[in-house]
Amino acid sequence: MWRITGSLNMLPLLVGAGFAGSALARFGDASPFLGSLPVLAVLVLAGVVVGVVPGLRWRRWRYEIRPDEVDLQRGIFWISRTLVPLARIQHVDTRQGPLQRQFGLSTVVFYTAAGPNQIPELSTLVAAEVRDRIAELTREQDEL
Amino acid sequence: MSSEKHLHPVAMLVGAIKTLRRWVSGLVLPGIVLLMSQGFSLWTVALFLLGLLVVAALAALWGFLSWRATTYAVTDNSFRLRQGVLQKNERTMPLEHVQSVDTVQGIIQRAFGVYEVRIETAGGGVSEPDASLAALDRGAAQTLRREIEGSYKARPEETTGPTVLRRLSTRELLVAGATSGQIGVAFSLLAVGSQFLDNFLSVDFARRLVDTLAPNWLMVALILVPAGLLLAWLLAIAGTILAYTGFTLSREGDFLYIKRGLLERREATIPLSRIQAVRISEGILRQPFGLSSLRAESAGYGEDEGVSATLFPLLPRDEVEEFLAGAVPEFAVVPAIEPLPRRSLRRYVFRATVPALLVCVAGLICLMVFGSALWLLSLLLLPPFATYGWLRYRDAGWALEGERLLVRHRFLGRKTTVAPRRRLQSRGVVSNPFQRRVQLATFVAEVASGSGGSALRVKDLDAGSAKTLAVSLGP
Numbered sequence: 001m002w003r004i005t006g007s008l009n010m011l012p013l014l015v016g017a018g019f020a021g022s023a024l025a026r027f028g029d030a031s032p033f034l035g036s037l038p039v040l041a042v043l044v045l046a047g048v049v050v051g052v053v054p055g056l057r058w059r060r061w062r063y064e065i066r067p068d069e070v071d072l073q074r075g076i077f078w079i080s081r082t083l084v085p086l087a088r089i090q091h092v093d094t095r096q097g098p099l100q101r102q103f104g105l106s107t108v109v110f111y112t113a114a115g116p117n118q119i120p121e122l123s124t125l126v127a128a129e130v131r132d133r134i135a136e137l138t139r140e141q142d143e144l
Numbered sequence: 145m146s147s148e149k150h151l152h153p154v155a156m157l158v159g160a161i162k163t164l165r166r167w168v169s170g171l172v173l174p175g176i177v178l179l180m181s182q183g184f185s186l187w188t189v190a191l192f193l194l195g196l197l198v199v200a201a202l203a204a205l206w207g208f209l210s211w212r213a214t215t216y217a218v219t220d221n222s223f224r225l226r227q228g229v230l231q232k233n234e235r236t237m238p239l240e241h242v243q244s245v246d247t248v249q250g251i252i253q254r255a256f257g258v259y260e261v262r263i264e265t266a267g268g269g270v271s272e273p274d275a276s277l278a279a280l281d282r283g284a285a286q287t288l289r290r291e292i293e294g295s296y297k298a299r300p301e302e303t304t305g306p307t308v309l310r311r312l313s314t315r316e317l318l319v320a321g322a323t324s325g326q327i328g329v330a331f332s333l334l335a336v337g338s339q340f341l342d343n344f345l346s347v348d349f350a351r352r353l354v355d356t357l358a359p360n361w362l363m364v365a366l367i368l369v370p371a372g373l374l375l376a377w378l379l380a381i382a383g384t385i386l387a388y389t390g391f392t393l394s395r396e397g398d399f400l401y402i403k404r405g406l407l408e409r410r411e412a413t414i415p416l417s418r419i420q421a422v423r424i425s426e427g428i429l430r431q432p433f434g435l436s437s438l439r440a441e442s443a444g445y446g447e448d449e450g451v452s453a454t455l456f457p458l459l460p461r462d463e464v465e466e467f468l469a470g471a472v473p474e475f476a477v478v479p480a481i482e483p484l485p486r487r488s489l490r491r492y493v494f495r496a497t498v499p500a501l502l503v504c505v506a507g508l509i510c511l512m513v514f515g516s517a518l519w520l521l522s523l524l525l526l527p528p529f530a531t532y533g534w535l536r537y538r539d540a541g542w543a544l545e546g547e548r549l550l551v552r553h554r555f556l557g558r559k560t561t562v563a564p565r566r567r568l569q570s571r572g573v574v575s576n577p578f579q580r581r582v583q584l585a586t587f588v589a590e591v592a593s594g595s596g597g598s599a600l601r602v603k604d605l606d607a608g609s610a611k612t613l614a615v616s617l618g619p
Binding site: 068069075077078079080081082083084085088112113114115117 | 568569571572573574575576577580590591592598599611614615617618
């Protein structure tokens with residue numbers, strides 16, 4: 001019953017980072033040479049943010065649905081791991097923003113009495129599968 | 145028992161006063177404007193009084209009508225409330241969804257010996273009760289309560305009423321007020337008040353005052369600051385007395401009953417099965433005397449003090465265990481607390497001194513720019529902040545005993561939280577690069593509380609034990 005599936009691409013994040021980078025770049029052009037320094041710095045930073053970070057984040061995001069628990073692991077610097085017993089889950093949603101729809105991605109959100117947890121940017125098919133699986137396992141847990 | 149019942153007639157009065165208050169607050173401003181513009185002739189005053197009379201009469205009529213329209217009934221497994229004069233409104237609540245039944249006695253209700261009954265269900269708003277019956281006499285209130293609570297669990301008939309677990313004595317009440325640490329709240333109140341005064345004192349007056357006092361402003365500060373503190377302290381005591389006079393905690397079967405209040409008597413019921421976690425907090429003023437207060441986190445239960453209900457406002461630390469064993473046995477543990485590893489002390493001290501360090505750096509820069517040695521004084525900030533960090537390190541810890549998780553930490557006061565493992569909604573381990581370098585991690589567990597959750601957190605415990613903790617607390 002062990003099933004590990006890597007989560008799909010974080011394209012929205014990438015697009016967002018691109019926007020932020022270009023917005024920052026506009027403020028740099030004061031004196032010809034000195035003014036271009038911050039632009040360059042921002043560009044390098046944007047390159048890192050756009051080119052490297054999403055890939056790393058994507059590779060680090062792991063989820064695993066076991067018969068009795070959901071296990072979430074994520075983060076590059078702040079590595080965090082969260083365990084949620086299925087018996088505590090109250091309901092499950094899938095969500096899709098406009099940008100996500102463009103790329104055929106969805107987010108699965110499940111709620112405990114203490115608040116929501118999410119698995120972001122799964123492909124819509126996988127997300128539906130994950131949602132149904134969590135719902136079904138939760139029901140089984142409740143019947144025990 | 146399923147017949148429709150009316151409220152006690154005093155409900156008319158309560159309703160009337162409520163409407164009156166609402167209307168008057170809307171009318172006061174136009175009324176005053178009218179009075180001012182016309183001058184105080186006999187005519188306008190008479191007109192004003194007449195208007196007031198009419199409004200009062202209307203309010204009384206409205207009170208009567210809404211009393212006549214309000215009925216309630218308890219049928220086999222639901223509570224039904226009908227309300228509304230013009231717009232009829234009927235509300236049905238399944239009894240198994242009722243979280244708590246509270247009775248409150250305001251000043252009017254007290255004068256007539258009746259009770260307001262509030263019924264809360266899970267998911268209701270925090271500020272407004274889901275159903276509120278303005279006035280019921282004692283018998284009716286008791287019957288209603290029995291009927292609703294009876295449905296939680298079939299109760300043996302021969303129960304002999306709730307047993308009183310503990311009462312707050314007058315001495316304890318005063319001590320609780322004196323050490324409540326609500327001084328901050330009272331102080332901000334005071335600040336608002338003084339600002340209000342400022343608007344009234346003319347600038348001219350203020351200038352003259354300053355002129356006369358300016359030479360010895362230090363004196364003024366020396367007098368004003370302690371006076372303000374004293375006043376704030378007295379206000380805090382008064383607030384505590386208002387809220388907690390006659391605090392009584394009793395238990396019957398699976399229910400806790402809490403009675404408290406000086407002017408407004410409150411009676412709350414907490415089913416034991418709804419308590420998610422118990423917090424033992426020792427404020428900075430209380431810890432030196434070995435005192436603490438207890439509160440319960442409970443799901444879907446809103447009261448004025450955040451979302452957690454006070455279980456007992458003042459209790460000597462060494463009696464806590466005994467008290468918990470009597471009141472909420474599921475939470476009664478005070479096991480040895482596992483301290484944090486030695487290497488996390490450095491992180492705690494560093495975290496606490498960051499603000500002081502920033503000030504120091506700024507001070508050093510100023511020293512270089514202005515050359516005045518006075519800036520070196522900023523270095524004096526370091527020791528107290530470091531001590532604070534050390535205190536936080538010393539008091540942080542966790543324990544796992546059987547089915548219960550216990551977490552202790554300090555912000556200002558020291559707080560210990562006990563939560564049974566089956567109440568934990570999720571567990572997690574977070575670590576950042578600096579923590580990973582020395583194999584430390586932060587452990588977080590969440591319990592349900594109010595409409596959201598509240599977190600139990602231990603910073604910088606050994607990464608290995610954090611992981612074991614997170615995994616072993618699983619189902």
